[in-house]
Amino acid sequence: MKSICLYFQIHQPFRLRTYRFFDIGHKHDYFDDYANRFLMQQMAEKSYLPANKLLLDMIRKHGKKFRVSFSISGTALEQFEMYAPEALKSFQELAQTGCVEFLAETYSHSLASLKSPGEFTRQVKKHASRIQELFGQKPKAFRNTELVYSDEIGNMVYDLGYRTMITEGAKHVLGWKSPNFLYCSASNPKLKLLMRNFQMSDDLAFRFSEQRWSEWPLTAKKYLGWINAMKDSEEVVNIFLNYETFGEYQWAETGIFDFMKAFAANLIQEAKHQFKTVSEVSGKLQPVSGLHVPYPISWADEERDLTAWLGNELQKEAFDKLFQIEEWVKNSGNSQLEQEWEKLQTSDHFNFMSTKWFSDGMVFRTVNPFNSPYDAFINYMNVLSDFTIRVERAGASKKQTVDAPAKKTRTTAKTTTSKEKPAKTQATAKKTTAKPKAKTK
Amino acid sequence: MKALMFGWEFPPHISGGLGTACYGLTKALMKHDVKIIFVVPKAWGDEETQNIRLVNASDVLIDIKDKLFREMISKLSYLEIDSTLIPYADDEEYFRITEQLSKGVKADQLSIKTHKYTFQGGYGKNLMEEVKRYALVGAEVARQHQFDIIHSHDWLTYMAGAEAKRISGKPLVVHMHATEFDRSGENVNQLVYDIERAGMEAADMVVAVSNLTRNVVINRYGISPEKVITVHNGVEPATPSQFLEAGKKVDEKIVTFLGRITFQKGPEYFIEAAHKVLKRDPNVRFVMAGSGDLLPKMIRRVASLGIATKFHFTGFLKGDDVDKMFGMSDVYVMPSVSEPFGISPLEAMRSNVPVIISKQSGVAEVLKYAIKIDFWDIDAMADAIYGLLHYKSLPEMFKECGKEEVESIKWGQAGKKVKDIYENLLKKTPNIS
Numbered sequence: 028m029k030s031i032c033l034y035f036q037i038h039q040p041f042r043l044r045t046y047r048f049f050d051i052g053h054k055h056d057y058f059d060d061y062a063n064r065f066l067m068q069q070m071a072e073k074s075y076l077p078a079n080k081l082l083l084d085m086i087r088k089h090g091k092k093f094r095v096s097f098s099i100s101g102t103a104l105e106q107f108e109m110y111a112p113e114a115l116k117s118f119q120e121l122a123q124t125g126c127v128e129f130l131a132e133t134y135s136h137s138l139a140s141l142k143s144p145g146e147f148t149r150q151v152k153k154h155a156s157r158i159q160e161l162f163g164q165k166p167k168a169f170r171n172t173e174l175v176y177s178d179e180i181g182n183m184v185y186d187l188g189y190r191t192m193i194t195e196g197a198k199h200v201l202g203w204k205s206p207n208f209l210y211c212s213a214s215n216p217k218l219k220l221l222m223r224n225f226q227m228s229d230d231l232a233f234r235f236s237e238q239r240w241s242e243w244p245l246t247a248k249k250y251l252g253w254i255n256a257m258k259d260s261e262e263v264v265n266i267f268l269n270y271e272t273f274g275e276y277q278w279a280e281t282g283i284f285d286f287m288k289a290f291a292a293n294l295i296q297e298a299k300h301q302f303k304t305v306s307e308v309s310g311k312l313q314p315v316s317g318l319h320v321p322y323p324i325s326w327a328d329e330e331r332d333l334t335a336w337l338g339n340e341l342q343k344e345a346f347d348k349l350f351q352i353e354e355w356v357k358n359s360g361n362s363q364l365e366q367e368w369e370k371l372q373t374s375d376h377f378n379f380m381s382t383k384w385f386s387d388g389m390v391f392r393t394v395n396p397f398n399s400p401y402d403a404f405i406n407y408m409n410v411l412s413d414f415t416i417r418v419e420r421a422g423a424s425k426k427q428t429v430d431a432p433a434k435k436t437r438t439t440a441k442t443t444t445s446k447e448k449p450a451k452t453q454a455t456a457k458k459t460t461a462k463p464k465a466k467t468k
Numbered sequence: 469m470k471a472l473m474f475g476w477e478f479p480p481h482i483s484g485g486l487g488t489a490c491y492g493l494t495k496a497l498m499k500h501d502v503k504i505i506f507v508v509p510k511a512w513g514d515e516e517t518q519n520i521r522l523v524n525a526s527d528v529l530i531d532i533k534d535k536l537f538r539e540m541i542s543k544l545s546y547l548e549i550d551s552t553l554i555p556y557a558d559d560e561e562y563f564r565i566t567e568q569l570s571k572g573v574k575a576d577q578l579s580i581k582t583h584k585y586t587f588q589g590g591y592g593k594n595l596m597e598e599v600k601r602y603a604l605v606g607a608e609v610a611r612q613h614q615f616d617i618i619h620s621h622d623w624l625t626y627m628a629g630a631e632a633k634r635i636s637g638k639p640l641v642v643h644m645h646a647t648e649f650d651r652s653g654e655n656v657n658q659l660v661y662d663i664e665r666a667g668m669e670a671a672d673m674v675v676a677v678s679n680l681t682r683n684v685v686i687n688r689y690g691i692s693p694e695k696v697i698t699v700h701n702g703v704e705p706a707t708p709s710q711f712l713e714a715g716k717k718v719d720e721k722i723v724t725f726l727g728r729i730t731f732q733k734g735p736e737y738f739i740e741a742a743h744k745v746l747k748r749d750p751n752v753r754f755v756m757a758g759s760g761d762l763l764p765k766m767i768r769r770v771a772s773l774g775i776a777t778k779f780h781f782t783g784f785l786k787g788d789d790v791d792k793m794f795g796m797s798d799v800y801v802m803p804s805v806s807e808p809f810g811i812s813p814l815e816a817m818r819s820n821v822p823v824i825i826s827k828q829s830g831v832a833e834v835l836k837y838a839i840k841i842d843f844w845d846i847d848a849m850a851d852a853i854y855g856l857l858h859y860k861s862l863p864e865m866f867k868e869c870g871k872e873e874v875e876s877i878k879w880g881q882a883g884k885k886v887k888d889i890y891e892n893l894l895k896k897t898p899n900i901s
Contacts (some may be wrong), residue, residue, distance in 0.1 A: 047847055048854040049748055344861035382836075382865075401839045402848075404862060405855030412858075 029207070029254065030263040030303040030311065031294065032221060034193060035270040036170070037075065038100040038136050039067055040375035042396050046406055051413045057367065059396065064110045066394055071111035074274035079117040081273075081284055085291050086124045092295045094126045094302040097270075098170045101134035101154050102373055104161065115161070122162035128304035131155045131166035131189065137372035138336060140171055140180045141323060142350045150369070151187055167191065168305040172374050174223065174267070174326040175333065178319065181212040181220075189218070191309035193267065196222035197324045197331040204316065207261035209308065213317030219309045220318060223267040223326060227253070232272045236281035244282075247289035254300065263308050264300075267326070328383065336377040341404040346377060348411055352418050359421040367414060371407075379403035469890060470503040472615040472632060474606060474625035486645050488811065489677075490621055492702050496883025502890065507609055507628070596659060603627035610635040617890050621645060623660055626667025633670065639893040641886075642671040646808045647684050653731050653806070665689045672893050675699050675886065677809040678830025699886055700834050702879030703814045720753045720778075721857050724797040724821075726785070726812060727804075729760035734803035734826065734843045739766060741801070743773045744850035745857075752778065752857060757793055759784040794819035798863070799856045803843045804829050813838060817874045822866035824852045834877055837870040 044059035085093045099107075099118065107115035121127045133139060133150040134157070140147045155166050168191035169184050176194035184192050196206030204210075206222035230250070234240045242249070254264055269276065277283040294300055303311065327335040337343055349371055356368045380400045397403040475490045494504055606628025610618070619641045620629030626642055633640040648656045648664060668674045668689055674696045676682035682698045685691050723745075725738045735756060742754040756766065756779070763781070770779045785793055794800070800816035800823045807829035814831065816823050817838070825832050826843035839856070841848040856863050 047851045048858075049744060049850070051748070340861035340865050341859075344859065399840065401852070401855070401862060405851055405859065408855065408859045409851070 029257070029261060029300045030308045031254070031300050032096065032263055032265045032267075032303055032305060032308050033094075034096040034098075034130070034170075034265070034267045034305060035272075036098055036268070037103050037270045039063070039070065039103045039106050040136065040373040041102055041106070041370045042066075042394075043376065043406055043410055046409045046413075048405075048409050048412075051409055052416055055413060055417065057410045057414070058370070062396060063106060067106045067110040070271060070275060071107075071114040073279070074271050075111070075114045076117060077279065077284060078270060078273040079114070079121060081288060082127075083117070083121055083124070085288065086121070086126045089291065089295050091126055092302060093291055094128075094304050094307070096128040096130060096168075096305045097121075098130035098132045099158075100132060100136040101150075101157055102136055102370065104157060119162060122164065126304075128168070128306055129158050129162050129164055129166055130168050130170045130193070130305060131158065132170050133172050133372075135369040135373050136172050136375070137369070138172055138175065138333075138346070138374050138377070139372060140175060140183065141333070141337070142346070143353055144183055146350075146353060146372075147183060148187060151184075168193065168309065173336070175323050176220075176320055176325075177323040178212060178214040178321060180323065181218050181320070182215055185212075185215050185218045191219045191221070191306055193221040193223065193265070193305055194320075195324050195326040195331050196224055196265070199331070200318060200320055200324055205261055206265060207257060207263055208315040209263060209312040210316055210318050211314035213319045216314070216317055219314055221263070221265050221305060221308060224265050225326070227264055228266050228268055231266070231283070231286075232268050232276055235272075235277045235283055235286070245286070247286055247293050250286075250290055251293050251297070254294075262312050263303075265308075334383060335381055336374050339380070339382050339400075341380045341382075341400065342377045345380065345404060345407050345411065348408070348415075352415055355418045355422050359418055359425065361421050364414075364418055364421060368418075371411065371414065376403070376407055380407070469501070469617070469887075469894070470505065470615040471497070471617045471619050471890065472610065472613065472638075473504055473506045474602075474618070474620045474628045474632070475506060475508045476622060476624040486622055488704070489645055489701050489809075492704060492879040493882060493886065496702065496879040497886060499880065500883050500887045502883075502887055505609070505613055505615060507605070599624055599627055599663065603631045607631040607635050610638075616894060617641065619643065619886075620667065620671075623648070623664045623667060626663055626670075630667060630670040639672040639896075640670060641673045641675060641889060641893070642667050643675045643677075644668075644681050644685055644808070645677055647681060647688070649684055649688060650681075650732060650806045650808050661689075665691075668695075671695070672896075673697065673889055675889065677701055678833050680828065680830045680833070681808040697885075697889060699882050699889075700830070700877070701809050701811065702882045703811065703818070703874055703877050704879070705875070718753060720751050721798040722753050722755060722796050723799045723801060723853055723857075724755045724757065724793060724816075725801050725803070726757040726790070726793060726816075727802065729756065729758050729763045729766055731762065732804060732806045733758075733760070734805045735760075735762055735766050736769065737803040737843055737846055737849060738801055739769050739773070739779070740846045741803075741849040741853060742779055743775055744846065745853050746775050746778055749854065749857070750778070752853075754779045755782060755793070755797075756780070757782040757785045757790075790815075791819070794821055797821045799824065799853055801849065801853065802826060802829060803841075803849060805843050807831070814874050814877065817866075817870040820867045820871060822856050822863045822870065824849060824856070835873065837866050837873050 041058045042062050043057055044062075046054075046057060082093075082095060097118070104115070107118075122129065131151055132154055133147065134154040135150060137146070137150055139150060151169070159165050167189070169187075169189040170193050171180060171184070174193065174195045176192065181192060201222065206224045210220040210222060212218040212220060230242070230245060234242070235245055237243060257264070273283055273287070291302070294302070323333055324331050325333060325335070337346055349368075352368075356364055359365075379395050379397050380403045382400050395403075397406065473490075473494065476486065490506075494506060497504060602625065606625075610632035615636070616638060617640075618629050618632045618636070618638055620626050621643045622645050629640050629642060632638070644664075648660045668685065668691045672695075674685055674691055676685055676696055676698050678700060679698050682696050685696050686693050723742065725735060727733045729735045738754075738756065745752055746754075754775075767781060770776050770781075782789075782793070794816055797816070798821070800813060800821045802810060802813050802823065802825045804810060804826050805828060807826065809830040810825070811831070813823040813825050813829075813835070822838075823835075824839045824841060825835065827840050828843050832838070832840050839852040841852055856866075
């Protein structure tokens with residue numbers, strides 16, 4: 028008896044409009060509302076709505092036996108509310124069945140876990156409370172942006188109260204080990220880890236309609252046969268996908284929806300295995316081993332590393348500059364600026380600057396509006412330049428109003444925060460030490 | 469395998485990209501064991517005038533003391549044709565002579581009316597006469613030599629190639645380094661167009677220097693797509709220049725345009741982009757190096773925009789001055805409206821200068837570490853200039869990776885491709901002896 032863990036990620040970024048350098052200091056609207064609306068509505072129509080309907084039908088048909096897990100980024104949630112409220116409604120319907128688990132993640136699909144523990148913490152909390160508001164459940168398991176994970180990130184997640192996290196079953200981490208077991212963090216054994224079975228997952232996400240693939244056409248029977256052929260001792264099959272696999276990566280015409288329907292029905296009928304959500308797997312199984320992950324891994328590309336977002340100098344400069352102004356943004360007390368800064372953190376912006384496609388024909392994870400990584404970089408930096416000026420001005424005007432004791436307030440602010448929070452988390456402690464490093468870079 | 473090649477110029481007597489390309493390709497083919505008879509008209513008339521009229525500021529003269537070059541020359545059958553060899557008076561005379569040649573009459577036995585000829589330059593009547601006379605030479609050379617294949621470079625030599633094919637029955641390859649549309653925009657010289665088209669129709673295979681050129685050949689000359697193959701040019705290995713490190717004498721950043729100041733190079737777009745940048749960032753200087761028919765108009769435009777204190781015209785640059793210019797530049801822009809290949813951005817990259825190139829250039833097809841814009845998109849051009857000047861990781865990446873990239877664009881690959889074309893043609897014509 029194996030647990031089959033279906034997990035789907037839903038994310039859409041706020042794409043930037045073409046923002047020229049001569050707009051710097053003049054125009055402060057950064058986002059391409061038209062494209063964002065168009066793409067969200069298109070994605071809802073082609074993927075989210077039909078896929079949700081399929082899942083809802085299956086839950087109604089099979090009762091509690093069909094179970095899935097979701098994580099939805101905050102930027103996607105905002106765009107649902109703005110552009111596709113019916114999609115949000117259908118996710119809420121799914122939530123009400125009790126067969127769907129919602130995971131926590133960063134609010135804006137941010138890579139803050141690699142740079143700023145403080146911001147990471149803030150975003151995770153913001154996301155969790157939004158999930159609770161919308162879906163009536165408090166997330167118990169965590170997924171980081173792009174399944175990025177390391178020992179250090181695991182510790183932060185644990186400190187935030189999560190005991191289960193999902194990540195990539197990267198070969199260089201697992202070695203000879205199978206992803207089909209529950210693991211835990213070696214540095215923090217109380218944090219359980221579900222490892223994505225990339226073979227089984229990518230068979231659906233990337234290869235399903237590939238006619239040159241030796242296994243094409245992939246039928247539900249064949250796929251189930253692969254699961255049945257796995258060793259009896261193996262306990263879980265983690266099939267983690269971008270939700271857009273249904274209807275977007277794989278068009279409806281490929282038969283992906285019918286495949287899913289048949290797969291679930293057959294699996295439930297055979298009754299050899301059971302569908303489980305992420306937290307159910309974590310609660311049911313015992314970790315077989317601890318995993319050491321000193322360097323961050325992700326679910327991207329062959330390398331399963333960070334190079335899709337922070338691989339070249341352009342990405343690094345943009346990322347560093349963005350976080351250099353963190354303190355100013357936070358001190359500005361301006362919620363508009365804070366929200367925009369958050370949206371600028373979305374990992375897609377950095378993915379668009381990737382030069383990896385020069386070598387290995389990398390697939391972009393969301394629709395890329397730019398002609399080249401250089402266009403993406405220049406455009407982002409133009410936006411960031413304007414944004415930085417606004418943040419500086421906000422800081423300056425705040426200083427002016429406080430007038431002379433400006434210096435004093437800053438020092439007192441520091442002391443009060445540390446006083447106010449005697450049970451200071453490890454994360455915030457790290458923040459203060461990490462900051463100067465970021466600045467000197 | 470032996471190829472009979474017709475060019476219009478060859479180092480050291482080169483006037484432009486054509487000579488450089490012929491040199492690079494010939495060298496590469498010889499490395500692939502292709503023997504070559506290279507036919508060029510001897511510099512006639514006023515050689516100096518000719519050079520100055522045609523030399524592109526961005527073209528680099530090849531050093532004739534170069535060991536490789538000398539080695540190559542020693543192996544190459546190089547035929548210089550004295551241009552007074554077969555003078556002719558008019559079309560009627562020309563066809564009478566070709567008739568005789570095809571019947572096996574030797575050139576020196578031809579009955580022809582000789583007259584003194586002087587080269588006058590331009591695409592005038594006399595150049596046309598030269599082209600036709602060169603064709604006669606082609607026929608004669610074809611009769612006197614053994615070879616397997618004929619290869620003609622640019623329209624000037626197409627008639628010669630076609631004549632050689634007619635006489636010898638060997639397959640003909642014509643090489644499009646530039647089309648009449650690149651040279652003249654929409655105001656094509658019908659005579660030149662006709663020669664290009666006839667040459668390509670007579671040819672067994674057409675080589676285009678870029679996909680851009682290939683499309684023009686197919687769409688505007690009506691040549692069958694199966695007959696047209698793209699072979700991108702290569703670049704000569706770099707010769708280190710002492711001027712690159714010469715450094716700047718001004719504090720401002722320098723953005724450079726270097727090329728003929730003519731319609732097809734798009735100088736006006738560069739000026740408009742400069743204006744946009746200067747409005748936001750006075751700490752930049754723009755340089756337009758080169759000369760051409762649009763120069764006076766460009767100077768007037770710069771003056772009327774009121775940016776003349778930040779926008780400089782150098783006039784025509786040659787030799788070391790080109791290297792010095794690159795040494796001073798922070799960004800190089802090639803906004804060409806139409807550029808079949810375009811070697812100058814490669815020269816800039818080799819000198820560690822980040823480049824912005826128009827999508828309407830053949831070289832855009834082979835470069836990754838360059839910003840590509842539409843020549844007319846002034847906003848994008850200005851934005852790219854601003855980005856390269858202000859966001860430091862971008863120029864750093866271009867400097868680091870661009871040089872490596874340029875060095876990987878070698879003539880060897882082009883030579884191999886051309887040899888493959890030869891071999892395929894020879895397979896199709898089994899009557900080779």
